[in-house]
Amino acid sequence: MSNETYLTWGPSPVTPGTPDDDLPSSVLNLAYAIPLFWYALFDEESIVEIDDDGSRYPALVKPAKEAILLSCERWPRIRGLFDDDFEPRFIAWVDFLERKAKAYVICKTKELCWMYRTRQEFVDDLTKCLTAFDHVPKHGRGRVVLNKRWSYLLGQCYAGFREGRIVPTAAYSYWGHGWRPPGEEDDD
Numbered sequence: 001m002s003n004e005t006y007l008t009w010g011p012s013p014v015t016p017g018t019p020d021d022d023l024p025s026s027v028l029n030l031a032y033a034i035p036l037f038w039y040a041l042f043d044e045e046s047i048v049e050i051d052d053d054g055s056r057y058p059a060l061v062k063p064a065k066e067a068i069l070l071s072c073e074r075w076p077r078i079r080g081l082f083d084d085d086f087e088p089r090f091i092a093w094v095d096f097l098e099r100k101a102k103a104y105v106i107c108k109t110k111e112l113c114w115m116y117r118t119r120q121e122f123v124d125d126l127t128k129c130l131t132a133f134d135h136v137p138k139h140g141r142g143r144v145v146l147n148k149r150w151s152y153l154l155g156q157c158y159a160g161f162r163e164g165r166i167v168p169t170a171a172y173s174y175w176g177h178g179w180r181p182p183g184e185e186d187d188d
Contacts, residue, residue, distance in 0.1 A: 002031035003111040007038050007176060009102040014061040020052040023059075023108055027100070030176035032115070034060075036157040036166075037093055037174050038107055039129050040074050041067040047126060052110060058123050060107035067105040068097050077136045081144060081166045089174075092181040129153045 006026035014023065028038075042060040046067075049056045062070070075090060082090075097105070109122075116122040132153040137144050144164040146154075154161055158169040168174055171184055 003115050004029050004031050005034050005038075005112045005176070006108040008106050008108065009064060009100070010104050010106060011102050013063075013104055014048055014050070014059065014106055016049045017051050018048070020050050020057075020108075020110060023050070023106060024102075026108065028176040028178040030172055032112070033156055033158055034107060034109070034112070034129070035172060035174055035176045036153070036159060036168075037071065037090075038176065039153065039157070040071040040078075040133065041097075041105055042107065042130055043070060043133075044127055044130055046130070047123065050108075050110070057110045057113040057119060058126060059109050060126070062105055064097070064101040064103055064105045068094060068101070071097075074133050078133070080139070081137065081150075081161075081164075083165055089181040089184065093175065096179060125156070129156050 007028040008024045008026045010024035038060075042062055046060045046062045047058050048061045050059045072094060079087065079090075109126075113119060113122045116125065128149065129152070132149040135147060135149045137146050137150050139145070146161045151161070154166060157173050159173040160167045160169075171180055175181075
């Protein structure tokens with residue numbers, strides 16, 4: 001059994017204490033991580049406690065339009081971290097979300113949370129990854145210089161950094177399993 005994360009959407013908000021069984025079924029998934037472009041949909045205010053038969057775990061929840069707009073607002077700041085021909089894939093991702101996502105985008109993290117010693121340690125990890133978007137690597141001496149926050153975020157997403165560009169382990173580093181931009185090979 002792997003510790004999965006799931007990206008899904010639903011018609012109603014998820015509020016603190018929402019039972020895990022009330023969350024919508026999953027659309028996309030990834031084992032042992034949250035993909036980079038899932039993180040780009042959320043911010044610190046997106047962390048919501050979910051109730052799971054008396055225990056609690058943090059999930060990420062945001063109104064779909066706000067999540068997509070946040071991701072699009074972040075894109076110009078992070079575009080330089082990707083290969084020059086990457087933008088059509090990001091645009092396809094946004095198009096997919098705009099067509100498919102219901103009122104709320106939800107990242108279910110129950111199984112990933114199990115990997116941490118404490119719930120707070122997991123919340124701290126989520127927060128560190130979410131706030132990395134506020135500290136995008138800068139150009140220095142003609143190249144992008146990776147900072148600690150982005151190094152940590154990329155490590156959490158199965159991605160690396162080489163020659164000033166993000167290098168994914170595979171496409172799932174960006175999107176998870178269950179969707180690929182047109183023309184991109186499925187690495188599942």
